[in-house]
Amino acid sequence: MAVPLQRPHVVCLLLCCLTSCLSIPDPRQRDALIHLEASMQTGGQVVLSDAEQRLDALLFKMKQEETAKEDFPPAMHFFKARDLIKGSPIFSLLQKMPKGGALHLHDLAIVDVEWLVKNVTYRPYCYMCITDNRSIRFIFSSQLPKPLQRCSPWIQLKHLRAKMVNVTELDNSIRNNLTLYTDQEPEAVYPSQDVVWEAFEQKFLALWGLVMYAPVFREYFYQGLSEFYMDNVMYVELRVLLAEIYELDGSTHDSAFTLRTYQDISREFKANHPDFFGVRVIFSIHRGVNASVMTGAVEEAMKLQKDFPDIMAGFDMVGREDSGKPLWDFREALSLPAERGVPMPFFFHAGETNLQGTEVDQNLLDALLFNTSRIGHGFALPRHPLARDLSRRRGVALEVCPISNQVMKLVKDLRNHPAAGLMSEDHPVVISSDDPAMFGASGLSYDFYEAFVGFGGIRSHLGSLKQLAINSIRYSSLTPQQQEEALAQWQTKWNTFVSENAF
Template identity: 45%
Template sequence: MGGPSGWPALISLLLVVAILFFCSAISIDEARTQLLMREKMLQLGGQLVLTEQEELANERLMALKKAEVVQAMKIQNFPPSIHFFQAKNLIEKSEVFSILKKMPKGAALHVHDFGILSMNWLVKNVTYRPHCHFCITPKGALKFKFAYPTPPTPMPAECSEWVLLEKYRKEMQNVTEFDYGLLRNFTLMTENPEVDYANQNIVWSKFQSIFFTISGLVHYAPVFRDYIFQALEEFYQDNVLYLELRAMLLPVYELNGTIHNQEWSVRTYREVAYMFAKKHPGFIGIKLIYSDRRLKNVSFIMKSVQTAMMLRATFPRMVAGFDLVGREDTGHTLYDYRKALMIPILQGIKLPYFFHAGETDWQGTSIDRNLLDALILNSTRIGHGFALTKHPAVWADSWKKNIPMEVCPISNQESSSEPDQERDQMFVVVKKPGKN
């Protein structure tokens, strides 16, 4: 190899090395392609076979999506990476979002009775109705009541004197600004969420004050009916054809002071949904998940479980089951309520549960261990389940039992307990392929 006679051997060696390198490169590319294909097959919808038209539609949608990602990388402002309140306007301008709005959604399975339509409707429609009065509590919260001629005079410690809203507006110079102020009282939206909601106590306090404020509007019987219909209309416009609502079924009142019970409310939900379905092709319907607050003591929850059993027996096609709602980390755990929640099974009655559980990243606490008890109590679905990634055994058993997670990223961002400002969001549905 030191002289001319060695050149053929050198050339042969170099050729072998080149061939080996080339073959190695091919095997790396093949392995990479195969791995990417396996990942795609395991993704949601990865095993679907698209028709020719669907392929074209998918190409169009993916092109728009990639363009938005490229633009976001240029300006370093990607809507999913920032607070929803600041991203909302950007999302609504998105071409991808405009297409998604038109696509069928199927069902909305995690919505609450007081948060199912735009608050603009309450301001522009409901607060302009006759006999609507308001007062202000010592803590500055608005309270509404429909009454004729006026509601009973409240105690000073409860509220200020009642004011007829129609008369109040007539005396104002800037009604538009007043209505905008009402809207701010009806929603969490703010331009500076990190400042206005510096911790979870503040955001939950605001959250609860909103429900307190709008309850007097929504629980007026004529509004209650219209509220349900309008909510179904807004969901239908977004191609949502079926809903399951967490509903506390609080008393509904008439102008003359008559108070309706829970059975009346369930019948009203059923009647409005039936009427809506007659006018809207393809609409499937609604079911209610009767709910109570997890702040109450065990004796009250025992009564609530019994009420849920009664309502489900009376309205088997309308009442889906039972849940506990409210702030998870300051409320009672599912384990605290075990005596109440075992009542149905001890009586041989099937009452499906749809528990909120594990909406936290405080690992090893009673909060994230709600997931364990939700699983043990055979919850039909689990609301949020953010902590699922910290519980591999629960994850595995949920998969075996086919218990889906109701994933709510925006709610996780807004109202769950969190030790860090920076957090990952879980976009996972624990659900076996091919199952309902």
């Protein structure tokens, strides 16, 4: 795995400058400092070809115009900025750009909810009920399902729509229950982290009954891959809960069946799209479980890793860090693979918090103690200098999800995101989109826009984008040989992209 280059010459130059500060500053030293600092950022040492330089000049002009606008999208809540971003020429270019891989995604939030509403909820035997807290649940069943606790009686959507004059109103209501996105004032709808996280988790519960129905599951995953493929993403790593897939008669399948289905659909998609490199999954469990359940999950993950080595990448915990148990509470379960000599890569969510000094705030250090391969979010990393140094030296990349961090109320203005500082020193970083459908986004381009325009400011350039795409392959769970194959495939796409857009 690539480790950022150390630059001792930078320190030497700075020392020389400091020792000469008693004299009048030399403009040449100033220029050298500016140049060296720029070279330290992500992509700062990427040498651009003539064609890449022409495209970079075009991008720079676009960015100058973008940053001069009164309504600057990265400074706004994404729900307000989305349509502005859609109209941006930078965004249009990023959509065409081969972005490599998306390494931080969750299984139930990768498909546009419009597809679920129009394609899935209109299928036969789709039942819905309304919970006490005004959320909704779905299930497909050949007969009237058993009553669900704290939910209204089940009603088949086909019959409900037949009784309604305005079906569009129902569809809009269902859509609103499957995504956090709102055209109302987002700060008023979600005034705190507690409120937005509660809504977030309720919407995932609503999605479960739609997505995990066997016929839908296959189509859903294929559709998700299609949406990322159309956004010029060639490889995907997906956090999956491996929940039971169920049939119309109520029977269910085990986690091995679910994983095998992911594998089959991935192979089918790749056969139909030979330039798509593939999929790997990270088996995940909610961090709110007890120690016994966690032990069982790690045991299961080790077995699945052995049975499905091609698609199984490793293990993680999901759910809100602030209200969940810290990693250290599960140290016995998480130590099992090492104790048994079983290779089990970890990809821990850690540092997705702005609470300092709590047990949860130590997750970053604990993740590194357990030799995590990457860090999910890592928002708190700048507050942990030791963890930052360790992750840099070990080449442990942060999976940065800009829109997610903003919508979940960790940061308001994306220019102030901690990753901006980390990218200025070329800390290992990959950009991903976490739960794009939940945020009213799709694919990876929206998050790339926020990172490129918001984090990077005027200084980031085409080399930054190129390095981020390369990072997404270099820091993936692919074997070194697979990484080289993927990079060669990506390079071909990149060359075509540059030649078609460098005017």
